[in-house]
Amino acid sequence: MSRLVMKFGGTSVADVERIRNVALHVKREVEEGNQVAVVLSAMAGKTDELVGFCKQASANYDRREYDFIVSSGEQITSGLLAIILQDMGIDARSWAGWQIPIKTSSVASAARIEEIDSANLIASMEKGQVSVVAGFQGISAEGRVTTLGRGGSDTSAVALAASLDARCDIYTDVDGVYTTDPRIVKQARKLPRVSYEEMLEMASLGAKVLQTRSVELAMVYKVPLQVRSSFDAPDNIPVVPGNNFGPGTLVCEEELIVEEQVVSGIAYSKDEAKVTVRHVKDKPGISASIFRPLADANISVDMIVQNVSPDGEFANITFTVVANDLDMAVSVLEEKQQEIGFESLETASNVTKISIVGIGMRSHAGVAAKMFDVLASHGINILAIATSEIKTSVLIDQDYTELALRSLHTAYDLDAE
């Protein structure tokens, strides 16, 4: 008898009919002999409505009250799923975060799960009852309702799976993790398996399938994580019992990936902006004088390039930030112009970050060089570069996004046959 956590997002529970479809997926797993806990988001659009109320009440709303208000959305969907499961003859009950309890830190709207007392849940599941858990929420030591931040239901599901020693299936509106965005590259393939490390890079580089924090947790607690579609016909999905492997993508440990590709996927993000600080003295401490004030203003800097003039006396420093932070970054630097001693600032937001990701890069040389070659052969200029052990990111002009994705996808042998 194995334990399974199934998580469904907002579009999968958008109305009572959709929730009925979710119940069919749950029924299938119960009939397969699994002990099942389900984690739900709020109905699509519901959280936005509640956030709207809070903003209308005050521009400066108390985040503890916000958490109390928006957590009601998951309460509704989990109660409804319990009713529908009972109607299908399956014993089920709903659990609010505070009822389990899922204990979190006290940072309202961005709480972190600290401990899950899953004894009650396990007792109920061992009786054959499906536990329907309101995602995204917990309770602080002070007894206030907390929420985990946007996308937090993924994190609820993985944390619950860790505490129940269960595997975790994340049902989304896509049917798995792809080599790249299939809306742009028709030849994109679904990956049968991907490692935690790769998934983590992809999630933080712009692939929106899973919340980054949930992948981190899965990696730390070695929770087998499967991404699959909630729009498939629930009774028509072949599941290989005991294999943890269904029709979606399994996010798992590296050792379980049999056919290892050098590059597993190509992620991209248009949500970037570039700032060039022109004509600063190339002397020790100059970088700190630029990046310290940005860090103090809570602005994360991603890629950094420094070009030194031929005489070695002056330099241009280019870096990227997320597009939302651009205005703030400019005003922080302008305030320090005297101190830093730059001539001018230049900004651009029509840029895209393209990243190749793959655990095979560790053991293969020349992977990044190939990327630069491919882009050069298509006349695409590289504005900045950043690398890690298992990824290489480049910044390019946004106009070339599609061309770059397609050429790289072919060059790394990722195209579907």
Next chain:
Amino acid sequence: MSRLVMKFGGTSVADVERIRNVALHVKREVEEGNQVAVVLSAMAGKTDELVGFCKQASANYDRREYDFIVSSGEQITSGLLAIILQDMGIDARSWAGWQIPIKTSSVASAARIEEIDSANLIASMEKGQVSVVAGFQGISAEGRVTTLGRGGSDTSAVALAASLDARCDIYTDVDGVYTTDPRIVKQARKLPRVSYEEMLEMASLGAKVLQTRSVELAMVYKVPLQVRSSFDAPDNIPVVPGNNFGPGTLVCEEELIVEEQVVSGIAYSKDEAKVTVRHVKDKPGISASIFRPLADANISVDMIVQNVSPDGEFANITFTVVANDLDMAVSVLEEKQQEIGFESLETASNVTKISIVGIGMRSHAGVAAKMFDVLASHGINILAIATSEIKTSVLIDQDYTELALRSLHTAYDLDAE
């Protein structure tokens, strides 16, 4: 420093702007020097929407899940009021039923409050914080969310006032308790004070200002209860401090009512149906044979009249039930026709129950007789009569409702000058 519980219903919190108006009422009371707890209903229409979801999920929904779902409505309004109060510079926080906790019985959707641990609430109020309490809800011994049944927020407010040793102001969409329905009788007057006993009779006889259970509780715990309008300009209400007496109607102990009227008010209910059981043997046990099966089917019988034929051998028995129970009552009796031995059943639902209510009736003779005289003088036939110490009810043809109300209102000197 006196403690005050203020309760606002669904139309008073229908949207964020209305909740802002509620906050102004609260602000006024805080500035008067009161320690304030506020009890809120859900936004008007919200509970119906949630009930609709439950019915769509299953005709036979689990009432514990229903309670979990519908209790979210009060969670939203109380969080929003806390945010708005803070925005006005008033310290405030929301409390769910389970956070206080308000402990109830385990009967889902019809739970009764058993105990309120108000220590946390009192500590918070003594620090000068306004407690915004989600009405209508509590927590069972099993840790499940319960609700108190429709209109339960009135009961939450009175129970909370009892546990806080506070007075209780109920804000509604009318500005007090009237001698009768002002939509029908233009001369209806607002009563400055009315006794618990009278209010209880009026509430159960059809005046929909307060939930019956809340008046019972107020009477038992001697909670001074004031009914007033939430649509008055919040800064424009004269309050006499220390007097517990504002511009609405005070529901209080009999001793506090200075100018005692013989009849305080006239209630009516069109929600009645009449059943006549024709031609039964007039023998001992015949009433039991009719009313026992009805009681077993959970049907409450109100007025009962028995007419015996001149020879004393046969009788017709007439009684009333609430209109909703009529079909059920008929089928219960038809099933027992052999046993009871009646000839036929006759039903009518075009009837109205008119009731005069007044504590003065205890000490004045001829009050009921005057009622019968007045109705007779207008040619209105009395179909049944029921009396208690402080009320007399008659059943009449529904067509005469307005005429009866107006003539009785004048006859008992209730008309406004």
